Amino acid sequence: MAYHQPTQSRYSQCDSYFIESDNDGIYAARAEARERTRAIARMQQRAIAEELSRATADEYQEDIMDHMEHMESETMPDVNSIDIQTEIQWFMRPYLLDFLVEAHAAFQLLPDTLFLAVNLLDRYCSRRVVYKRHYQLVGCAALLIAAKFGDRKERVPTVRELRSMCCSLYDEEMFTQMEWHVLQTLDWAIGHPTVDGFLQLALSEVPYDPEVEHMTWFICEVALFHKDFVSTRPSVLARSSLALARCILARPPVRQSQWAGTYDPATVLNLSNHLYQPSQVLARKYASIHLSSVSTTVEDFLQQQAQIARRNTPPISSVDVAQQKHNADGYLAPHTPQKSQYGSVMQHGCLTPPITPDNDFGENNYGQGHSLLPRIYPSTPTPLSNVQQGPPQYSYQQYLPPQHVH
Template sequence: MAAFQPPTQHRYGHCDSYFVESHDDGIYAIRAEARERARNIARMQQRALAEELSKMTAEEYQEDIVDHMEYMESQTLADVNSIDIQTEIQWFMRPYLLDFLVEAHAAFQLLPETLFLAVNLLDRYCSRRVVYKRHYQLVGCAALLIAAKYGDKKDRVPTVRELKSMCCSLYDDEMFTQMEWHVLQTLNWIIGHPTVDAFLQLALSEGPFDPEVEHMTLYIAEIALFHKDFVSTRPSVLARSALALARCILNRPQANTSEWAGAYDAQTVMTLSNHLYQPSQVLSRKYASVHLSSVSATVDDFLQRQAQIARRAAAPPTPPATAVIEESKPITDNNMNPQTPQKTHHGAVMQHGCLTPPITPENEQFGHGYMAKPLAVHPVYPSTPTPDHSSNMQHQVPYYPNAYVSAQHH
């Protein structure tokens, strides 16, 4: 009879299952969490060290950087006189196109500098080429597309299909591509331009962070985009002047005259203040949002207070018993409510330009148009090969089917 054999003991002990819940798992988890925490702390320390080194390097080369930016802004500035002699586009059309670009810029959530760069590309192109009314919006879309590709986030760059939809399919896909190429060729592929936002960041770096001041300055600078007076104004001058006006409205202390931000232009500040009374409704709604500090409402309150002070100062002395101040009466002084100037019609023809391609196809969907003027142009630039539609110029359509296309259509 076989003797009784005890069960073989496993070297790790008895196990009823392959899935064992060990009491040591908690220790391993704690150690893993400690290692992850140490790695995060090391990353933060490295980031802080990198920012400190970048700040030291920036301070060392700050003067050279500013000098280069000021040189580049003079090389990439639009010429208002060349735009003024355009034969078809008029200054009163500019607010409609800018409203469209502001809404498209907000719809795609692009960076602030993208809008300023797009308007600069638009104005530089209009300084060198004759632009038809029917192509004005197309040039604006091409400028916005180029600016977004140049400096914005890749996932936010609008597509041609999206821009076509926002334009109510007024232009074909190929027309966006051709116009984008033609803008780049006209500008010799020089896209970089120090924007108002770039100079604003330099000015704000000299003091403590104040988001309300930054939003107010951007609001004033974007108002300036709508007006002829600032087309040829240097972005550095406009940034410092808008910042000074923003601080005045918000009752913030001004920068010292020894600082870069303190060297603002008083005349530019005065001109900016005169254009605050009737801003674009699209721009006003944009900056009425809370995440932009509701600065448009702040400006409205400031202007109302200034109007009340002006009325009290101009009111003749009357007996106290009969003195009545009409607080709710709006200002009717035209000097307090400047409008964007409209260019008078004249026969001036650009001496150094050529027709803007591509030619919009003729069809009935574009509505009833203006009577286009024949352009007696002697081009210096080589003409882009496009079909000759000179015989159908009397049927050309206005540049806008609507005042602007809402971004909500997208």
């Protein structure tokens, strides 16, 4: 029986249709050995590159530090300018930061990206009047710019993903337009030395301890939520947070002769006073075992300190109790920080350019059927269709502040 020989073949000419079997695994062993050799060569090249980088860094360390300190002074936000914003207020900022922290974690971005995004947000708010319905849009644009600037390319969020996280409140063109306007407003000066950048310099002077690094990140992110630290320089905040983290974890302090040991005691004390009620989003993020469960460690530490304080506190009289109750009911009671009353026109600023969405629920439609909800918030309200179906995962509805009486 004759077999038909094809005139053309997709494969190269071969004398035989039979392939020699690798019964003894010789070819597989040789391939594995070649791959092992390549891996060893790559490791050696990486080690050589790191050694050269360390040698270069040591040589230019002082110049690098001088440049970073110069840049941090040039790229700090102005708290006084944010104070005279006509619509956005300080109590709105923690809710936006909760959203940014969740988005940052969802895209698995670098820690440096979050700190840079918040800096870009605050600097933009220092120079432009921002409508509360655009506040979330500015935050998303800042996160997008920060991710493009210093994060891994495959992790940079797309405009479509950001639009989905904002419940499709903004069109994709509005994200692009706001991104361009933020860059134009900041004169394309994005290279802000963040807290994490200074922290890595401080950690390079001491033996590496991942728990200390995670604890310092947690303290620095807690500081992002408070107005007191907006004007604090990242270099001071990084060293002070590191000192507080080592204290909480019972690590020996860094020597004063080292750069990491020259922290600010007042900043350390102020940071410790803000650890008692961190953001729930932040506490949940740092309760992960991948981040050493540092939020749980802080909670246990604070409980121990409270027990020690109760044991060492002498009994108080009924007069002192009455005085403390009076203070709690008065000016010393916890309250939402409010800005001073300024004029309706912002100095040295102009309005943000994106067009208001067609369905402006902030002032007109959002209150229909929801008269008990505060009309001054949210800055980017959820459409009525979403309200009827329940709040979506990334909606501001879950971050509504306590009800206000007008």
